Amino acid sequence: MTSHPAPNPGRGFWPVTLRQAGVLLAVAVGLTALVWAVRPDRLPLVADAAVYELELAAPLVTPAEALVLFDDGDFLFLDTRPVDPGTVDTISGAFTLRAATFDDDLRLLTDIFLPEDPLLLFGDGDLSPVSNLAARLQARGYENLVILKGGLADWARAGGETTPAETGGTP
Amino acid sequence: MKRWIGLLCRWAVGGTFIFAALDKLQHPQAFATVIHNYHLVPMPLLHGAALLLPMVEIVIGLALVVGWQRRGAAFWAAGLSLVFMAAISSALLRGLDISCGCFNTDGGHAVGMSLLFRDLLLLAACLPPMLMRDSGPEIDSLFRQ
Numbered sequence: 001m002t003s004h005p006a007p008n009p010g011r012g013f014w015p016v017t018l019r020q021a022g023v024l025l026a027v028a029v030g031l032t033a034l035v036w037a038v039r040p041d042r043l044p045l046v047a048d049a050a051v052y053e054l055e056l057a058a059p060l061v062t063p064a065e066a067l068v069l070f071d072d073g074d075f076l077f078l079d080t081r082p083v084d085p086g087t088v089d090t091i092s093g094a095f096t097l098r099a100a101t102f103d104d105d106l107r108l109l110t111d112i113f114l115p116e117d118p119l120l121l122f123g124d125g126d127l128s129p130v131s132n133l134a135a136r137l138q139a140r141g142y143e144n145l146v147i148l149k150g151g152l153a154d155w156a157r158a159g160g161e162t163t164p165a166e167t168g169g170t171p
Numbered sequence: 172m173k174r175w176i177g178l179l180c181r182w183a184v185g186g187t188f189i190f191a192a193l194d195k196l197q198h199p200q201a202f203a204t205v206i207h208n209y210h211l212v213p214m215p216l217l218h219g220a221a222l223l224l225p226m227v228e229i230v231i232g233l234a235l236v237v238g239w240q241r242r243g244a245a246f247w248a249a250g251l252s253l254v255f256m257a258a259i260s261s262a263l264l265r266g267l268d269i270s271c272g273c274f275n276t277d278g279g280h281a282v283g284m285s286l287l288f289r290d291l292l293l294l295a296a297c298l299p300p301m302l303m304r305d306s307g308p309e310i311d312s313l314f315r316q
Contacts (some may be wrong), residue, residue, distance in 0.1 A: 044218060
């Protein structure tokens with residue numbers, strides 16, 4: 001590649017610089033749109049204020065990240081929705097931990113996992129109740145917690161495995 | 172000699188911007204949280220900024236490395252460096268204890284004076300490629316032949 005000098009700074013400097021900056025911005029905008037369109041776990045164009053303004057008790061994971069955790073098998077998934085196990089679809093292999101029956105549900109689960117085990121909590125997409133439950137778990141010594149962003153619906157949309165209502169989760 | 176200084180600056184700034192963009196491109200949600208922590212970008216623009224900024228960094232980084240639209244790329248790099256310095260200064264003045272999110276979205280360097288100095292160096296390194304007549308071999312020269 002041979003180097004040929006660009007025009008001198010001075011007359012024409014700003015028009016050339018600004019034109020080039022415009023070209024680069026157009027390329028960046030085009031690529032951003034393209035990447036956004038093809039990405040399966042694309043960020044919504046308008047942010048949900050609740051996601052950012054709520055002080056969550058545990059970090060959020062996207063459905064795509066949760067799929068990786070699911071495949072790794074290290075994390076146990078906890079369904080925090082206030083429904084009876086088996087009456088609604090849920091993430092395959094998920095256990096039930098509800099706010100209303102927190103102590104009873106947790107007692108049943110203490111044989112299955114220990115406080116140091118990594119847990120993923122999910123609900124119907126509303127982060128506030130899931131975060132509250134995470135805080136209650138932390139108070140009992142469960143520290144390795146994450147929350148699924150978007151709940152079961154986004155999990156299913158991302159291609160996550162679910163168990164239909166008839167054969168629902170445990171306990 | 173001067174042209175090699177220009178080339179070195181191009182590669183240093185370009186490489187820095189490319190490296191800075193990689194983690195942000197992979198984790199847009201986490202980067203949006205980093206931006207939100209500065210409390211400077213309005214909520215409706217938050218995700219747009221989180222999506223666009225890393226791509227701008229990649230494009231200007233690559234443009235500087237290969238020497239395509241070199242002055243425009245250096246102009247953007249200088250502008251972004253100024254924006255970063257303003258954001259960091261603002262966070263320091265408000266006493267925010269946040270991570271800068273400069274190179275990774277998972278924790279990273281806390282905002283502080285050292286970051287301002289680093290961005291000042293980056294800004295200085297943008298000037299030769301923007302102002303110099305010749306800053307070493309570049310793709311643009313092929314199109315001027």
